[in-house]
Amino acid sequence: MKFRRKPRENVEIGLAPLIDVVFILLLFFVVTTTFTRETQLQVDLPEAASGTPPQPTELRQLEILIDATGAFSLNGKVLLRSDLASLMAALGKESGGDASLPVIISADAKTPHQAVVTAMDAAGKAGFSHLRITTVEAQETP
Secondary structure: OOOOOOOOOOOOHHHHHHHHHHHHHHHHHHHHHHOOOOHHHHHHHOOOOOOOOOOOOOOOEEEEEEEOOOOEEEEEEOOOOOHHHHHHHHHHHHOOEEEEEOOOEEEEOOOOOOHHHHHHHHHOOOOOOOOEOOOOEOOOOO
């Protein structure tokens, strides 16, 4: 006995609804993703048992931040190169030629000593005479 087969229907996946779903998923991931850009260096300041806290001032200040690897940041802007020439150029640009501004050096406790000396040398060569080095107050040991 010969049975007659039913002709099969061609099954097709609609491409337009699939593209719509992909775009909705893409939009969902773009909206829910948080984009954070770290522009500041993480610095763990060294401790000091003596010192005076800085007096609040209305003047603009230049803050040189040095991380544990010796990378420089000036007023929150990371410098591409960590050498004397680029730091001097950044100090001149940021100060606008005003060498009377105070310069604050905040170096990590594990920063190589050479990086701190380079920052002090750059400030001195640029003509800055008001220089501070920041520390945190030492904790008393019981």
